[in-house]
Amino acid sequence: MTVPCRTEELMIHIIAGLMAEGPKGETRHIGCGVLSPIPGSAALLTRHKAAAAGKTIKVSIIGHGAEPYRTDGGVDIFDCAGQGRLDYFFLSGGQIDGEANVNLLGVGDYPGTTARWSGSFGSAYLYFMVPRVILFTLDHSRRTLVETVDFISAPGTSAENVYRPGGPFALITPRCLFMFDREAARFRLASIHPGESADSIREHTGFAYDAPDDVPVTEAPDAATLALLRGEVAADIAGAYPKFAHDVLGAA
Amino acid sequence: MQTTDAIAARIPDGAKLAVFKDRSCAMDVTRALVRRGVRDLHLVCVPTSGFQAELLIAGGCVATIETSGVSLGEIGPAPAFARAVKSGAIRIMDSTCPAIYAQLQAAEKGNPFAPLRGLIGSGILDTRPDYKLIQNPFAEDGRDDPIVALPALAPEIALFHAPFADEAGNVWIGRQPELKLMAHAAAETLVTVEDIRPGNMMEDETLAAAAIPAFYIAAIARAPRGAWPLPLPGHYADDEAALREYAAAAKTGDGLRAWLDANIHGAPASPAAAE
Structure with missing residues (x-):
């Protein structure tokens, strides 16, 4: 049985579902960068569900003050990625295009003459090294999901001679879930959230993508999952994102 | 003091x-x-x-x-x-974050540069002429394996x-x-x-x-x-x-x-x- 939930909670539930298994069997280690409360909550939900099944997943949330989520400073998470000790990571972007190129830097001629954002952070490394990078955005519009990014902070695909164990796995938005086909270098519409249609997704997406004839509706979380999310996960994510935990998940 | x-x-x-x-x-x-x-x-x-x-x-x-x-x-x-x-x-x-760490690590060791994976195909590489593409000298069988060399910082x-x-x-x-x-x-x-x-x-x-x-x-x-x-x-x-x-x-x-x-x-x- 499913119950009504917020879009953020639906996104967290979907992401957690994607991470139930890892690229090589069981998921071992999930990393989350800064400004990522939805991925962070999804990582913790995955961890709590695995724990209920007697399995241990390590979650490293940059900016989380408490063990066991604290990393050994910034160097550690990149070294983990370089050695293949990280299964999942998350990236967002001011622009994301149809080949999964991510732009965190700005719009207009370099270095960002129309709009200048913060910068590329760790994306130009982690996108290559982490086997499954999940892209996320809270703005599913033609402004963000563009045909071609103005600046490539991190490329979605690479030439065959480039060492690249990692790359894009999925793209989650408030409207739908896309999965990424690395061979074709294209997104494929996997499910649409309640209230959306194949047409509304196309209307708000600036890049071309593949879609099946019948697109399934995204499965909402069940009551037990929502209770876990609004209880233990909310209390946990408050260590890194107190405002998000309170406003979105209803933590005290 | x-x-x-x-x-x-x-x-x-x-x-x-x-x-x-x-x-x-x-x-x-x-x-x-x-x-x-x-x-x-x-x-x-x-x-x-x-x-x-x-x-x-x-x-x-x-x-x-x-x-x-x-x-x-x-x-x-x-x-x-x-x-x-x-x-x-x-x-x-x-x-990108690990590049700056690697450049500081090169300086701390007294090395002229440090190699780093990733970066190839990123616009960062185009805007940083001091980041150079080299071949991995240890690549198996002389395979083409480009890698970025970063100057010590x-x-x-x-x-x-x-x-x-x-x-x-x-x-x-x-x-x-x-x-x-x-x-x-x-x-x-x-x-x-x-x-x-x-x-x-x-x-x-x-x-x-x-x-x-x-x-x-x-x-x-x-x-x-x-x-x-x-x-x-x-x-x-x-x-x-x-x-x-x-x-x-x-x-x-x-x-x-x-x-x-x-x-x-x-x-x-x-x-x-x-x-």
């Missing part, structure tokens, strides 16, 4: 200055630098910065910034940084705030190993601390593991709450209200000037300097 103003006085115009993320930042010294009107700094952000770089840019102190990003975190974008980059008022050398000065130092001049950094990397890579390191403790932490195995030996430290000043309004991990959180007030004011040039007049130029000297 020095004052924060004396620490700031050791940072000349044009210095290549390394600063750390958005915590453990020597903000009393940073305010003193803005008040003094230091010019043309080459800011090396390890590997990013927040309010510290934003304030130095807002104060007109920066000519070049080398960084993987500048933002005020959950507070939002860094307005003076964004304006200065857009207008070309400062030169930016965009990078040796700041002239590293500046940060730590929980405490001791009478022998050692500095305890806790769980922030990058501060040690900064001290190793820089020609000299300037530190402010919450407190100076008696004794020598190098004689204590537990403390010594998270300490930077006095050998690397050029000067130390005591500055209680010297990272304010940024956090000092394990000691105090950020002052979110103060940061939000800045972010709101700095949305316009006039608002920023008024904020600087009230909070930097017109403000009393730091508490530590007054002691």
Whole structure:
């Protein structure tokens, strides 16, 4: 049985579902960068569900003050990625295009003459090294999901001679879930959230993508999952994102 | 034992200055630098910065910034940084976090460069002629295996705030190993601390593991709450209200000037300097 939930909670539930298994069997280690409360909550939900099944997943949330989520400073998470000790990571972007190129830097001629954002952070490394990078955005519009990014902070695909164990796995938005086909270098519409249609997704997406004839509706979380999310996960994510935990998940 | 103003006085115009993320930042010294009107700094952000770089840019102190990003975190974008980059008022050398760490590690070892995976196909590589593509000399069977070579990065000065130092001049950094990397890579390191403790932490195995030996430290000043309004991990959180007030004011040039007049130029000297 499913119950009504917020879009953020639906996104967290979907992401957690994607991470139930890892690229090589069981998921071992999930990393989350800064400004990522939805991925962070999804990582913790995955961890709590695995724990209920007697399995241990390590979650490293940059900016989380408490063990066991604290990393050994910034160097550690990149070294983990370089050695293949990280299964999942998350990236967002001011622009994301149809080949999964991510732009965190700005719009207009370099270095960002129309709009200048913060910068590329760790994306130009982690996108290559982490086997499954999940892209996320809270703005599913033609402004963000563009045909071609103005600046490539991190490329979605690479030439065959480039060492690249990692790359894009999925793209989650408030409207739908896309999965990424690395061979074709294209997104494929996997499910649409309640209230959306194949047409509304196309209307708000600036890049071309593949879609099946019948697109399934995204499965909402069940009551037990929502209770876990609004209880233990909310209390946990408050260590890194107190405002998000309170406003979105209803933590005290 | 020095004052924060004396620490700031050791940072000349044009210095290549390394600063750390958005915590453990020597903000009393940073305010003193803005008040003094230091010019043309080459800011090396390890590997990013927040309010510290934003304030130095807002104060007109920066000519070049080398960084993987500048933002005020959950507070939002860094307005003076964004304006200065857009207008070309400062030169930016965009990078990615592990590249800056690798460049500092090369400097700390005395190596000319460090290799790093990733980056190929990123626009960063196009904008950084000093990042060069080489062939992996150890590739199996002579396989084509390009990899990026990054030049060693040796700041002239590293500046940060730590929980405490001791009478022998050692500095305890806790769980922030990058501060040690900064001290190793820089020609000299300037530190402010919450407190100076008696004794020598190098004689204590537990403390010594998270300490930077006095050998690397050029000067130390005591500055209680010297990272304010940024956090000092394990000691105090950020002052979110103060940061939000800045972010709101700095949305316009006039608002920023008024904020600087009230909070930097017109403000009393730091508490530590007054002691």
